[in-house]
Amino acid sequence: MHRSEQINQQPGDSTRPSAGDWTPDIIRDEVDALKHKPGALLPILHAVQNRIGYIPEGAVAIIAEMLQQTRAEVHGVISFYHHFRAYPVGSKVIHVCRAEACQAMGGRALEDHIKSRLGVDYHGTTADNEFTLEPVYCLGNCACAPSVRVNDDIHGRVTPQKFDRLADKLTTSTLEIR
């Protein structure tokens, strides 16, 4: 859904992804499918974020009511974990590893390069909605550092040049229609 909206946008269109691309029924479906599990809240939040791309503010009350928890409890869990986000993101999320093994291999310079190439800081989304940049503390690829994750793909031995080639490739491939 997200993707088909993207291709209708003009290049350089800086509109953030629409916050209206979910309905209460979507949230209820996800909660219904998982609420029987013991300790169901994290699986539910993962399911909602996988489906919509983030956890909308309006979903909190629905989840809370269905799990018979307070909204504060649900909000508290979302805000505790780095992985969960309450705001829409670009079509691709880039995680840059900031941890020690990557630092030992030029990770700090790579972080700076990626920020300046994309023109955003951590937690920011590029103006064209292509990329959201996030820090990560270890991707477990430490013998081939430094590492970067784009959605679910991990890239090793990333140099500034290699990142630029990757970003170019990713920017053009968004126009594919699935």
Place this chain on the structure above:
Amino acid sequence: MATRIYVPCDTTALSMGADEVARLIQYHAGARGVDIELVRNGSRGLCWLEPLVEIETTTGRIGYGPIEPDDVQALVDAGLFDGKSDHPLFLGPVADMPYLKRQQRLTFSRIGITDPLSIDDYRAHGGFGGLGKAVAMMPQAIVDDVKTSGLRGRGGAAFPTGIKWQTVHDEPWQSQKYIVCNADEGDSGTFADRLVMECDPFMLIEGMTIAGLAVGATRGYIYLRSEYPVAHRMLDEAIRRAEAAGYLGEDVRGSGRAFHLEVRLAAGAYICGEETSLLESLEGKRGLVRAKPPLPAIKGLFGQPTVVNNVLSFAAIPFILDQGGQAYADYGMGNSRGTLPIQLAGNIRQGGLIELAFGVSLKEILEDFGGGTFTGRPMKAVQVGGPLMAYMPASQWDTPMDYEAFAKLGAGIGHGGVVVFDDTADMAEQARFAMEFCTVESCGKCTPCRIGSVRGVEVIDRIRAGENRDANRVLLEDLCETMVDGSLCAMGGMTPFPVQSVMKHFPDDLTA
């Protein structure tokens, strides 16, 4: 007969282009009319050679690596499909490579050799032998075998696994007990858990099932970090196949005993690698650390008796049950029995997984296996055991890998990760990062950790800027002491270790 070709599918191989290499190999085989069978094996743990492609020949498996997609055409021209040696990336028989030959792989005996998701392959290489014995044993006999092995928790705390199991075993058998696997491998420089899950997932399933039989637990959870998408896919599929084959479920291998296993995805909080925080998270809450006692073995998940062990601890269990606890205890030194999976990473030429009996010196790892730094510059510092452990200077590299020997130096082995830095590293920057990391990852429950880390960053910044240096150094020492002594868990309690090691061993960097 089709030529069997192996292209690894673990995260490191994929991160270096393995999928594209596999695709090109298939394309060229098709174009030349060569009949091949492509197997996506796990990694051998020779990370610097990934993607490491292997061809099965009458004289064993011949390796080539590291292969980039652009190399495939030339390799095929040079006789890749026949295992010929006419290419610079030719490595010869993989099993004879010194890096592998010098290891003692008890836990990682199968990785890279098998297809990670093939139960037949797993069984053909000794898999489920331990479980086969365990289903015929009394629970106490299983616990005794683990005690005999001398296995200590491989997550970092090194608590004797057999004693933990005994505690849970001794709780009433009518209560619901749980087996929880801590797969929140958050320490930088560590990837052995990932290799288990991606390259030999049935070994983890087998180890957890044996634990369930030993203590009377019918339900297990693998708490997996969300940073490991490949491991997540592998585990889910491996569990599905193990259930279908009767290794998991209501009746484990006809024993009449149940064991159900489920992967639960974490959500990017380092603190959830701490066992009580992990349990809170599994219960669907914020990952706040619990005060101990009560021990999780008595009141753990949902208040029930729970075994919480690291991936590597569970992964050691099938060997111990299959070969006997004594066979495992025959390796090692002092009170560190068995083997340690060392992960060599950072600025190193030949990084990878090195499983050896405890007692090998750090220097042997760095030089004989690592072959020096990746950049070719001199080594300056080595951080063993993750972001909460000391930076060790060259004078300490003769230390044997042994829990007690490292503890004597104020260092630790932790989860066995070794991260190497060359002489361009600014150790003051590393000290600052240790505090900064704690500001990001502290759960916030106790003050020394939550506030202390923020003040730590500020004080280090002042020292580096030359502001009241002497007074601020005293303040930093004092702050470190407060955090070590006053924090609720290891997060705040150990964050000062790397900082203190920089003050002690690399003082010039702080005032440079």
